[in-house]
Amino acid sequence: MFEKMDKDFVLHSYGRNYVNFKSASGAVIRDDKDNKYIDLSAGIGVVSVGHSHPRVTKAICERAEKIIHVSNLFLIEPQAKLAKKLVELSGYDMRCFFSNSGAEANEGAIKIARKYGEVEDKPKRYKVITLEHSFHGRTISTLKATGQESMHNYFGPFPDGFVYAKDIDDIETLCDDHTVAVMIELIQGEGGVEPLDKDKVKKLAEFLKKKDILLIVDEVQTGIYRTGEFLASNLYDIEPDIVTIAKGLGGGVPIGAVMTTLKDIFKPGDHGSTFGGNYLVCSVALEVLDILEEYKNSGGLDEAMIAFHNSLKNISKQYPQIVEKEVGFGFMRGLRIKDSDTLAKILESAFKERVLVLKAGRNTLRFLPPLTISKEELDEGIKRVENAFSSIS
Ligand SMILES: *Cc1c(COP(=O)(O)O)cnc(C)c1O
Numbered sequence: 001m002f003e004k005m006d007k008d009f010v011l012h013s014y015g016r017n018y019v020n021f022k023s024a025s026g027a028v029i030r031d032d033k034d035n036k037y038i039d040l041s042a043g044i045g046v047v048s049v050g051h052s053h054p055r056v057t058k059a060i061c062e063r064a065e066k067i068i069h070v071s072n073l074f075l076i077e078p079q080a081k082l083a084k085k086l087v088e089l090s091g092y093d094m095r096c097f098f099s100n101s102g103a104e105a106n107e108g109a110i111k112i113a114r115k116y117g118e119v120e121d122k123p124k125r126y127k128v129i130t131l132e133h134s135f136h137g138r139t140i141s142t143l144k145a146t147g148q149e150s151m152h153n154y155f156g157p158f159p160d161g162f163v164y165a166k167d168i169d170d171i172e173t174l175c176d177d178h179t180v181a182v183m184i185e186l187i188q189g190e191g192g193v194e195p196l197d198k199d200k201v202k203k204l205a206e207f208l209k210k211k212d213i214l215l216i217v218d219e220v221q222t223g224i225y226r227t228g229e230f231l232a233s234n235l236y237d238i239e240p241d242i243v244t245i246a247k248g249l250g251g252g253v254p255i256g257a258v259m260t261t262l263k264d265i266f267k268p269g270d271h272g273s274t275f276g277g278n279y280l281v282c283s284v285a286l287e288v289l290d291i292l293e294e295y296k297n298s299g300g301l302d303e304a305m306i307a308f309h310n311s312l313k314n315i316s317k318q319y320p321q322i323v324e325k326e327v328g329f330g331f332m333r334g335l336r337i338k339d340s341d342t343l344a345k346i347l348e349s350a351f352k353e354r355v356l357v358l359k360a361g362r363n364t365l366r367f368l369p370p371l372t373i374s375k376e377e378l379d380e381g382i383k384r385v386e387n388a389f390s391s392i393s
Helices: 002-009 055-065 077-090 102-116 140-145 168-174 198-211 231-237 277-297 300-318 340-352 377-391
Strands: 021-025 028-033 035-038 097-098 125-131 160-164 178-182 214-218 242-245 254-258 321-327 332-337 358-360 362-366
Touching: 028 358, 055 277, 077 254, 077 277, 097 102, 102 140, 102 178, 102 214, 102 242, 102 254, 125 168, 160 168, 168 178, 168 198, 168 340, 168 377, 178 198, 178 377, 198 231, 198 277, 300 321, 300 332, 300 377, 332 340, 340 362, 340 377
Parallel strands: 125 160, 125 178, 178 214, 214 242
Antiparallel strands: 021 028, 028 035, 097 254, 242 254, 321 332, 332 362, 358 362
16 A cells, blocks of 8 residues: 555655565564564665664754754754764864765755855866766766766756876876866765775875865765764775765754864855754764763774674675675675676575665675664674575575
8 A cells, every 4th residue: 555655656766675674673673463573774874873772762852852953044053063073083183064964965965166266366166076886976967977877867967076087096197287176085875895005095095186176075975984983084094175975964853964174164155955954863873972972982983894894704605606795894895796686686686585785786785784783683684695596596
């Protein structure tokens, strides 16, 4: 009944699985027939502290009882606190602007860069170089920034000024007098869990600094401890000019942010968002960050990530005829499957086994478990993934 309602009234922009989830806790989700699923996808990297975390639920309820929204025309105490917290955790000397999604955070990053490129009596610098296979969002300009031509069908004309580099080695030669920024994911998520080489990234960062070209790191997926460090930029040991975050930040409530060292780039009126950074989402994000910071500092997060890595290594050892290699960091990992047909079979079988996993790129089985997943949940999830592998081989 609800499947028909969905199909009749919702635009068909997703290839949906018709399962009706009713409740969830930790990494376990239950459907309307009380079937139990293990979530190794965290709603595409969003429920970073698991489903229905009691502290998150409490933060939502307490805030909702007091005040949810007043608009950015007024001081918003939890927004100020969250900005301070994000700056401290990042280790960078930055200021924040809050959005509702990753794409909007990237829109903010592009606007910051374009404004930076506008200097009196000088030719405007406006070009933003991005990588092939990148993913930066679904709005018209972040879609254009996304270096996957197949996603650009139908939606033109696009804004000018986006240039694609084949790979990181290609970026330097593409920089010209009109280039104002380079935007990269340190581990391409949607593109196939493809980490960039650390030395190459450091060299690129040095080159850009010399040329006064901004380095924008899209950490919408890699940020908020996903790779083990607060930002993947920390892991790569670089100092970006602009960082964007979103997915895991709100633990399920919609919030994104653009952070920049260009602290005075915007004047009142230059940028805005009606919903962005309201009381509700900022209070929840603060709680999520507290939970994750405690977990990281206790050593628990690193331990869980190692256990997870070992489990995946085990699967690739057991199925060398299916798995080409494992890729990724921390809790952002993938198994590169020999071809896309085999991956499709694994995904189908995994869903039958009631374990939620993701596809990335053409042939990568992607895992983004909740960062706080318990050992029991992880073991059960991995067992189901192994069942999916054994059922197709
Ligand atoms: C998911 C994602 C986005 C888009 O975020 P939305 O919240 O869907 O707009 C942008 N960049 C990267 C790297 C992402 O993984």
